Amino acid sequence: MRIVVVGGVAGGMSAAARARRLDENAEIIVFERGEHPSFANCGLPYYVSGEIEQEQDLLVQTPESLRETLAIDVRVRHDVIGVDPAAKTVLVRNADGVSTVAYDELILSPGAVANRPPIPGLDSPRVQTLRTVGDAVRLKDTVTDGATRAVVLGAGFIGLEAAEGLRLQGLTVDIVELAAHVLPALETEIASLVTAELRDNLGITVHDCVSATAIETGPVRDVVVLSDGTRLPADVVVLSVGVTPDTAVFAEAGVETERGAIVVDGRGHTNLDGIWAVGDATVSTDAVTGLRRPVPLAGPANRAGRQVADHILTPERARPIPATVGTAIVRAGGLTAAMTGANRAALAGSDNDYFTVHLHPANHAGYFPGAEQIHMLMHVRTSDGLILGAQAVGLDGVDKRIDVLATAIRNRMTAPELIDLDLAYAPPYGSAKDPVNLAGMIAENVLDGELKLWYAEQLDADDADDYLILDVRNQDEYDQDHLPGAMLVPGTQVRERLEEIREAAAGRPIRVHCASGKRSYLACRTLTAAGLEAANLSGGLETLRALIPGEPALV
Amino acid sequence: MRIVVVGGVAGGMSAAARARRLDENAEIIVFERGEHPSFANCGLPYYVSGEIEQEQDLLVQTPESLRETLAIDVRVRHDVIGVDPAAKTVLVRNADGVSTVAYDELILSPGAVANRPPIPGLDSPRVQTLRTVGDAVRLKDTVTDGATRAVVLGAGFIGLEAAEGLRLQGLTVDIVELAAHVLPALETEIASLVTAELRDNLGITVHDCVSATAIETGPVRDVVVLSDGTRLPADVVVLSVGVTPDTAVFAEAGVETERGAIVVDGRGHTNLDGIWAVGDATVSTDAVTGLRRPVPLAGPANRAGRQVADHILTPERARPIPATVGTAIVRAGGLTAAMTGANRAALAGSDNDYFTVHLHPANHAGYFPGAEQIHMLMHVRTSDGLILGAQAVGLDGVDKRIDVLATAIRNRMTAPELIDLDLAYAPPYGSAKDPVNLAGMIAENVLDGELKLWYAEQLDADDADDYLILDVRNQDEYDQDHLPGAMLVPGTQVRERLEEIREAAAGRPIRVHCASGKRSYLACRTLTAAGLEAANLSGGLETLRALIPGEPALV
Known part of the structure; x- marks a missing residue:
């Protein structure tokens, strides 16, 4: 049996390696367009930052090591440019020309390519992505060559890591993000703490709610022009505004796609006989919402690669590829x-x-x-x-x-x-x-109905006269700052001052809060037991401040 | 309604606090034998070590703070010495005498007392336990007063923490453990790495497979005599050989116990109407084995306390107290x-x-x-x-x-x-x-049968002539040390040297190994595909060395 894998790295290499472990006799060929069949793609930003010192450390496996340990035939700088599902062949181009290679089973792991929004000047040589070892080396070379100003377009996980990497190398760094905050996948009250860390401890400038409208190429530097008119000088621009599945060749061959991503069943099988797909190029089902979308994460890709090999070689015992929970993490300062x-x-x-x-x-x-x-x-x-x-x-x-x-x-x-x-x-x-x-x-x-919550977002939405805000922190905390119109009754005094609170509320609901939500929870229980309508500010002022940074809501 | 809680700290205080949150009007009385109704019992060793600097930091709540925040009537230095389940009263002794207090619901959280094995001399004033704030203060005072040698009897979690605490204060420390290794709840191959850490990095001497047979009290120091004749001088002896539920008073009143521990149902209710129990004094069901035993851990006690209050005050929505998974953790160096x-x-x-x-x-x-x-x-x-x-x-x-x-x-x-x-x-x-x-x-x-394992323990059990040991590490690793009689074939050469291996095996099973079990897994797959009977050493030499420390098994 000959298994052909298109694209190495996470999904493809996992499938190839597992296939060998399951079948000593299969012929396994991996075509990789780039130079490296197995590299640490999640490690690239840390090479830029200098934390990973050697380019060599980014190479998890080489064609030689894969041949030696797993007898896998890895062919780098080989681009699969066509598939004939009827003939079960792929068309492969390399430096020597184009050839046709037959397969029994074909595993597509083409990954995704960086999005390139239609910004004038985006083809400036100073604009780079961070997707390959070559990208990382070029970016670091830029640093070594004396770059002092970087602009990162896109504040997703990789954009943030790239920005931090460049900042750790001493560059002045601006991040530009169209969404309301960095890490748009995170909620505002979480992401705002990341913004504060970037600004206060890393010294990175965050521009949110704006986009780049042009990149003006100059002889010494480029200038990134933002939609609010800001002009950011840049020795280097990192483009990191999302990715798109790299599937045109396969769609053309009849592989079913959905908004560009390959549709697979629970085995990782496509609509075409003997053609399988894994990784960033495929559609996943969200384990929570059931929504279908590509999930460009290394962990699921690695594990799906392993499972596709199971479904090809030991289908009787293979388990379905799971829906994606979509766990993600990032270090920021x-x-x-x-x-x-x-x-x-x-x-x-x-x-x-x-x-x-x-x-x-x-x-x-x-x-x-x-x-x-x-x-x-x-x-x-x-x-x-x-x-x-x-x-x-x-x-x-x-x-x-x-x-x-x-x-x-x-x-x-x-x-x-x-x-x-x-x-x-x-x-x-x-x-x-x-x-x-x-x-x-x-x-x-x-x-259980034992605790009613109110949310910081409701402060603006509702008329302040319609409720009483009760602050149950201590006097000294209140004196530092407090919500406008808030009545102070320290938590330990709520029981003895119930009637005073009842009078102040005058029939209105009471919105209780403290610093974090703990003391105010106890106060809410006491108030509720006294027949008052009380709710607790979810997360207290800690969350409120994270949601409304620098707001004059606190006087 | 009056709820009486016997014993504060983890289970009792959690029950009392939750009861207040669920019922603003209940009368809640906590009788605590000791001085502190709510202290950081898991923090005591870190006070000994000096990492927690102030005694004050060990006090999570005080009777005053509990009255102020939760209107709980905490009575310290009150010892419950009897229960009359028919009259629904407890007999309480304090400095002023004995009194009878009625209850509607009674929550028993008496905890456990340190085991005191029948060792002559155990009543020496130099022998201490580490169960209370007072114990921790006394132990640290011993350090301050110039103690230089400590012997810790029992190498369970608390014994180990106490030993490390004293060592961090500069004392010479010996640990004595009857079991074959420290932390008897851990498996040998895990615990042996802790022993190495204690010995090599903390400079603590571990005596395992021995017990203390006598404590000889001297004018300057005590001497702990071990079953192997070793004599260990000690300015202080810490006794930490397990605990026993402190339940005699309640058993006498008719509360059902099992090997000394109070039997409760899924609600935390005992066999007697209106009497509940939580914490170290109760029997838990093990979530995995179904075995019944007391589990003296703070987490389950805290949560069970909360749930008992639920079952008393909001039974319609209370969830059963779960079986115990028994997760535990310890820092060692x-x-x-x-x-x-x-x-x-x-x-x-x-x-x-x-x-x-x-x-x-x-x-x-x-x-x-x-x-x-x-x-x-x-x-x-x-x-x-x-x-x-x-x-x-x-x-x-x-x-x-x-x-x-x-x-x-x-x-x-x-x-x-x-x-x-x-x-x-x-x-x-x-x-x-x-x-x-x-x-x-x-x-x-x-x-799936794709991988067969063999275990380091089998080395001694089986006749070495009955199998071939195949070491698939590299030559330089092999040269450093290897198993007696092991044949070396580096993993990358297994495919090309299959016939050589087949001849050496001569029909015998092949026990493959490498350093950690990864390369040898691949080798096993290749050997199995070639029709040979191959198994992989679980965990490789890393695990073998941890199981057989200092063994001449490696030549």
Whole structure:
């Protein structure tokens, strides 16, 4: 049997390697357009930053190592330019010309190409992408050659990593993002903390809600012109505004695509006999929303590659390729930001009614030195408590909580079931009630009707006269800043000053808050027991400030 | 309604606090025998070590703060010395005498007391336990007063933490453990790395397979005499050989106990009307094995306390208290060691047929600076792949993987389902195939019959002439050390030297190994395809060395 793989790296190489492990006798050929069949694509920004020092370290496998260890025939600088599904052949072009190669099974792993928006001047040689080892080397060479100003177009995960990498090399860096904040996949209240980190600790300038309208090429530098008129000088421009599946050749051959991405079944099989596909070029089903979209992430691609080989060679025991939970993580300065499951944008496109809980627990026992806050949110389905998504940002312990929540989402756990997780507790690692347990407890309180939430977004939406804002922090916290018109009753005085609060409310609902939502929760319980209508500000002023940075809402 | 809670800290205080949140009008009284109703019991060793500097930091809540925030009537130095279930009263003794207090609902959270084995001299004033704030203060005072030698009896989690704390204060420390290795709940191949850390990096002496037979009290120092005749001088002896539920008073009142621990139903209710119990004093059901035992862990106690209050005050919506997964973690020097689910000892007492996989993945992408090995094992049920337990040790990333696996076990995931977990991947945090994914892949290979394992323990058990040991590492690795009689064929040469291997095997099974089990897995696949009987050493020489430290098995 001859298995031909189009495109190496994550999905393709995983499929090829697994195929060899399952079948010692198969002929396995990998055609890779680029120079490297297996490189650390997620490591490229860290080569730019200098943290990964050697180009060599980016090469996970070489054609030689793949031949030696796995007897895989890897042909680099070979571009598959056509498929004949009837004849079961591919047309391959390399430096020597074009040839036809037959296959029994064909695995497509062409990946995606960087989007190129129609911006005048985008073909300037100073505009680069960061998709290949060659890209990373060129970008780093630019640094070595004395570049001092960089503009990064697009503040997604890779754009942010590229910006940080260049900044760590000492360049002045501007990030341009069309969305309202960096990392558009993250919610505002999480992403705004990343923006603050970029600005305050990394010294990167973020331009949001704008786009590049032109790149003016000059003899010394380019200038990136933004839609608000800002002109940003640039020795180098990194283009990172998303990717598009690289599938034209295969669509032409009759492979079914959906908005450019290859449609596969649960086995990774396309509509054409003997043709399979994996990775960034394929459509995935979202595990939470059921929506179909390409998910350009290395982990799912690697695992799908392995599974496609299973479906080809041991179909009787192969498991279906799972729907994607879409967990992602990024380092930004000292912070880690991560998400799993659906975000608000994805949920808006699905028919889930949900609520969001916010919390700001410490990464480990507060009394143990070095405790750091984690800012978390979790989206929970109102009807049954199903966990729909979660995000977090903080200095430490973010990846652990998001991984636990990703596991919870994969298992379709409800939020209250999070309470029952026995997570590893010793003071350096967590708390007896871990942040994940706490998220479950808060959500359970909401589901049970024991806790009503109000949200910072409602401040602007509603008439301030229609409710009483009750601040249950201490006097000194209140004196530093507080919401306009807020009544101060420290949490420990709520019981004894109930009548005073009742009079101030005068029949209106009471919007209670404290710094993080904990003291105000207790106050809400006391107020509710006294027959008052009370709701708790989700995440307290911590979340409010993250949502409304620099707003004069606090006086 | 009056709710009386016997014993504060984790379970009791959680129950009391939750009761207040659910019922503003209940009268809630907590009787605490000690001085502190809510202290950081898991933090005590870190006060000894000096990492937590102030005694004050160990006090999570005080009677005053609990009255102010939650209107809970906390009475410290009050000892409950009797219960009359028919009259619904408890008998309470304090400095002023004995009084009778009525209850509507009674929550027992008496905790456990340190075991005191019958060792002559154990009543020496130099022998201390580490269970209370007072214990921690006394232990630290001993340090301040010039103690230079400590002996810790018992190398469980708390014993180890106490030993490290004293060592960090500069004392010479000996640990004495009756079991074959420190942390008896951990498997040998995990615990032996902790022993090495204690010895090599902390400078603690570990005495295993021995017990203390006497403590000789001297004018200047005590001497701890061990069963092997060793005499260990000690300015202070820390007794940490397990705990026993402190339940005599309640058993006498008719509360059903099982080997001393209070028997409760899924609501935390005892056999007596209106009497509930939580925490270290109760019997838990093990989520994996179904075995019943007390689980003295803070996390489950805290959460059970909360749930008991739910069952008392909002029974219509309360969820059952879950079976215990038994996740635990400990810091030892620079290492973290952790476990979740069942270990071999627990599985020996259950009717699960299982196999174990070992792996040594990096905590994050190997090409990103600072990658550190995690040494992991996972027990998997042979019949259906259910994950039964997992353990890990390493410098970084251990807690995350164990928490993910604890979540997997709670959800009764099978090992192959771990492959499908979408865990957060960027080079500083993990790999496209996370260690947890990898553990699932290895186990799936075993379950599918694609991979046969052999274990280091079999080296001694079987006759060396009955099999061929094939070492597929490189020549230079082999030259450093290798198993006696091992044939060297580097992995990349296995295909071309198949006939040579076939002749050497001469019909015998081939036991293949490399350093970690990865290269040898590939070799096994090639050998098996060639019709040879091949098995792979689980975890490779890494695991073998951890199991047989200092053995001359390697020549």
